Amino acid sequence: MDLARARYLVSPAGKSALASLPAGLPVESPGRLATALRRTFPAAEASALAEQLTLRARASRNHGISREFLYTAEGLEMMTHPLVAARRADRLAVYERDVVDLTAGLGGDLHAVAARDVPCAGLEREPATALLAAANTGVPVVRGDAAHPPFDVARLAVVLDPSRRAGTSRTFDPAAYSPRWDAAVAIATSAAAGVIKAQPGIDASYIPPGIELEAVQLGTSMRELTIWFGQGAEPGIRRAVLLPAGETLESTEPETPPEPRPPATFLFDPESCVTRSTLVRQLAHRLGAWMLDPHIAYLSADAAAFSPLAATFQVLDALPFSVSRLKERMRQGRWRADEIRRRAFPVEPDEMRKLLGRLEGDPVTLLFTTIGSQRTVFICRRLFAPA
Template sequence: MHSSEMAELTALLTPDGLSLLDELGPVVSTADAARAVSRLRAAGHSPDLVSAVVGQAHLRAKATAKFGDFAARMLFTRAGLEQATRLPVAAHHASRMRTAGIARVADLGCGIGGDALAFAAAGLRVDAVDADEVTAAIAAYNLAVFGDTVTVRQGRAEASPLSDVDALWLDPARRTAGHRETRRVGAADYSPPLDWAFEIAQTLPTGIKLGPGHDRDELPAEAETQWVSADGTVVELVVWTGALARDGVRRSALVLRGERAHELTAAADAPDAEVRELGAYLHEPDGAVIRARLVGEVARELEGGMLDPHIAYITGDAALTSPFVQSFRVRETMAANAKAVNAALRAHDIGTIEIKKRGMDVDPAAFRKKLTLRGHASATLFLTRVGTRHLAILADRVRADQV
């Protein structure tokens, strides 16, 4: 806990401080922040209060992407916002708890309270704990609206009493000291330690939120592992155990697009689909499907195969699409060099291009600078490897209502 951060928080958590924050409105840019600081200091407010109010106004503006309108009524740390679960994703965590009959959950490592907010809104009682004093105080503020349905305290997850709860939610911290930065860490650097988290998950129904790139070999073999993407970005991996893990499901990919949710489940990694020549369509699987190793399942659903055994592109001739892929109608293929691509762009009157690459050591931004884009049409260019060949594929994005 940093004394400067506690001083700022103490200054902020007063009626005058909170009123000043609400009156200030959003602070989006550096210029907004500079103007706000000058105005508030000129009005005679203390440096701690000005720093806290302007910093919170900026974080609230950034938090809208994760919390929507709720952000305007919440407090944050920068690292806490970075780590926090998006509210639509947290709602799925809460729904799973409710479906499993959970009435009371311990949220160990609650951060600024994103998941606890969703749990409480779903009608669960929540015991929220965070090891950091500043973070726990902010979580208490964010969750105060739920009254005695939620308790928040500072403490270590490993020392928390669990006799009265039905389930656990764990979001092990992956942070350097303080609240300002995050970094990549190994399993031993998590707090609480992952060994402890996986062990306690064998005794109570548990959800453990991890980064989506977590080493699969370190995951408990008997648990359900679920990769989640939101609007095209893979945001988390959750390990579910006990009553929170579904019968017969060991791998799942949950794909959230706007307000719609689609899920693919399987008892194990899906066998790869057969490799086939490029067909009329190219399909790019969602990152959650790739992480969950369910690409073969989607390929068979689309009556397609793999373009290359080591690259996650699906191809086929059937006019089918799926919520688990982005689909493209192939226009033309060529060698993956600027001269050949430019000839195709001229022939098709392409002036706007989206570049995707997989399996090739190429910088799309640098490749774009070599292209001549003077036409009126738009397209997508794939740069990929098929066997030993480097291939460029010019294609058009397909909407689900077009097939």
């Protein structure tokens, strides 16, 4: 977004124009929307207003929350989900320190902190984005480089979300983040309290030793790894966090022995936050389950158990994998594959569905994995906790 458009949107005229727009405009078609708005507004203003209505509709779909933020397309894509931001802000509020978001973006995290009456400010390198962030949050957002913050971070709680974009594309190389990963870690380490948001798939070698790590999942989507430093951090703790349930699992909990055992009547498939925080054995202990293979996250038990952190299945049959054998067994059982899951198995679920072809019958879940060196498929029924 260019600076002129941002200035218009944050101006009284821009705010008034946005507030005056009626519901029911064709936000699913930006071109039609802009054309309709040109009947009332000059072309540049109509384009800016159409963009905002389109992005607000997208934000409402993505976040499940409707709010009158000002957006850019790139900023919306990178914005923290409000529920994740709220959880982080709750924790920062306990520290009783001023908070500075050094990578403010459009102000998603900063807005959550400000809503808790915590003194805070933002830093943002893009001038247009800084203007929108200040309008979205109602707190100061200054222009600057997160790698060289104009604040005394030794007295502050700082938030860092290094940009993972290089030009118009995403980068997965932490050395290409902005600020660079090593610079972000150095700043968070030097602050009174610090938190860095990292992509869920970041290589473990980049995670500093002895810090507190949270793997945060929202619904079925892994959102981020959150790394905490300084005040309030619990060194060495790993934590799985599942939202919106607020379910957590910590590395301090008892864990089941690593030795694998044969599968029993029930199987469990842990959520991504559990596997990413390497807490599968802790979850196994909580469920009264055991490992099928030391390198595979599927768990088994003699009795059903339920947790938001895992899906529970009753095993109907298990067989060494072959497409022809599986198709024949599915026909015999009068089953059809309603859901297909895999761990340590080379075929994607969509491809497996094509290989199996059309089957009729009761819905079942197929779990594909490799136990030892044996490729195995479990035919299962998904179970849910009693109401």
